[in-house]
Amino acid sequence: MAVMKSAVPQPLGTLAMPAATPPREPARPACAHCLALADDSRRREPHPCLTLCNTAPLVSQSAAGVPFSMMSFTCRECGTAWRLYDRANELFVSWVPEHPLVR
Numbered sequence: 003m004a005v006m007k008s009a010v011p012q013p014l015g016t017l018a019m020p021a022a023t024p025p026r027e028p029a030r031p032a033c034a035h036c037l038a039l040a041d042d043s044r045r046r047e048p049h050p051c052l053t054l055c056n057t058a059p060l061v062s063q064s065a066a067g068v069p070f071s072m073m074s075f076t077c078r079e080c081g082t083a084w085r086l087y088d089r090a091n092e093l094f095v096s097w098v099p100e101h102p103l104v105r
């Protein structure tokens with residue numbers, strides 16, 4: 003019979019694990035605006051409840067070398083965080099929620 007011995011001391015326990023998400027309330031259902039945006043994620047306009055988080059867009063390059071800019075928004079209604087990706091030479095943008103939307 004194998005006996006599991008945990009003789010190894012675990013100094014800091016779970017403190018060593020970085021929290022994946024900030025300690026906020028569990029996922030709230032997304033509001034109608036966010037659900038509509040998820041269904042139409044290539045439109046340019048943010049929906050009326052979105053607030054721009056950082057005024058300066060993050061400019062970077064994709065792995066293929068295509069420059070793009072990214073802006074962060076948060077929904078005042080349901081708290082969903084969105085990223086708006088705008089690639090150079092592309093007609094459409096893409097809205098990506100930070101977490102999958104809860105319907």
Ligand SMILES: [Zn+2]
Nearest residue numbers: 033036077080
């Ligand atoms: Zn929302």
